[in-house]
Amino acid sequence: MNGRRAGAISLRILHQFRHDRRTLMLLFGVPIILLGLFYFLTGGGSSLPAVDVVNLDQGPLGAVLATDLGQSTEISVTRTTAAQAASDLSNDAVAAYVVLPPDLSARARNSDVITPTVHLEGTQPALTQPVLLALDQSVTRASRSLATAEGVRVPVLEPSLDYLHGGPGLDTLDYFGGAFIGLVVFFLVFVVTIIAFLRERSQGTLERLMASPLGRADIVLGYIGGFMVVAAVQAVEVVVFTLYALHVHNQGDVALIILLTLLMTLVAVNLAILLSMFATTEFQAVQFIPLTIVPQALLSGIIFPVSTEPGWLQVVSRLLPLTYGVDGLRDVMLKGDGLASGPLLLDIVVVVAFAVALIAAATATLRRSAS
């Protein structure tokens, strides 16, 4: 061991960092961005799940309970009619609606079991828990506050759950399976493309291509063609494995799942080509991976529903292609949507638009001359 020689290596590494400002920025900037995202996603300033409350109770408890739910720190409540609530739920305007039945007060007075019905959208498990928690807390508080005046004791809460999509038969894998197909395929294709394209640049062959009669669009289209062949095989493999080996629940058309997966890879290929323009070394390209993939994984609604993010973060989510891919895959697999479904069609159109925009951007940034 020789301190001076080892020290020479340490010093050289520090010099290399000094010359590579971008790496330093990523090294110090990315953790702040990612941890900040975690903070906002796991509660700090996030939006509450929207829940409609329909009060049909003929006694006093329903009104008190509804008011108490309105002050809940878990959910954001609107009181409305049963018809409006049902329509809100099917439009994705609310995560759930709670119907307080006509006999609510009567049952509570008899210290009976109360059974408000909780209608859940069903495709976002993360939204179910806050609703049930809020209901439980409010039932306790509301019935206590009425205990002396009305003779209400704290009843046993046994909400009956009604799922618009999915249901109690679905497990965690079923909820996340579809979304993960999108994420996994997107991630892998992105990484492979950005490294391949950067190698083209660093080994000098890109310059050689630029000195040939090839147009910029030829190069981008060529890359798309080559990678899409491999991506198509990968998409089929991933979907078949997910559906038939893991038996992830699927209610929709397998062809649509593959279509969405392929569209995601098309976006990934072009995003990778575009971003490779901003990296000069493979080292820097590798650092684009956490910067592109992790925020997308966090913000695309796979784990944390987009609707409960803080407002400004929802805007960011809406600017990420993976959000639409994940949403589309869930529409197909959990809701069984087909091309006739408006929301699914919108997701597909948006992903296609992202792909087209990225193809154009990748082509435009591919400069013929070095300067």
Next chain:
Amino acid sequence: MSTPAVAVCVDGLAKSFGTIRALDSVSLTVGNGEIYGLLGPNGAGKTTLIRSLVGLVTPDAGTVTVLDRRLPDRAILADIGYMPQSPALYADLTVDENVRFFAAVHGLERHAAAQSTADALELVDLSPRRHSVVATLSGGMRQRVSLACALVHRPHLLLLDEPTVGVDPQLRAELWQRFTTMAAEGTTIIVSSHVMDEAERCGRLGLVRFGRMLAEGTSAELRRLAGVERLEDAFLVLSEGTS
């Protein structure tokens, strides 16, 4: 295409990278079938000049006309072969796959590409290694593959940026023999070098330094101009006036 009398005409070309002046009002005319050598030390501007001839450098001022077409002109690139200084190849492909790829990129259809690839590999004496993966080749062999990639489409204008670096003397002599033959058949070759014995083989030479064209002429003319016996000395003498 019909062959024009003048292959390359550069007029008042200037290019700076930041504060570094790579080319400073360079003018140059190369006739058809000529072998023109660009001589100069490292960093003189030879590479930038060659890169401007394939549109890889956007000039700050001046014009470049190649084979009667004013650059930028993508179509004319099909008729130019460019060999960069470092052998830019796909290291994970075989020799044959690399050369074939560049043949296809320059518009050769399948059959013609296969034939031209075989010819080009013959020319650089690599036929026995055509199925070797490039990553397994020595530096000199890679240089030859790179040359094959540049001339596989039989261009009218061949731009070679230090093509014989790492090539052993015997093969170097053979390559120059081929260059001479190609020039005789009408291919214009512009080659950069700082090896003086190679310079002797060029029809005309341009001495480049500090991004400027210091002197032009045949080897004999340059030696006479400088009043010295050896080309190397001529180069040193002619550089002095400007430094």
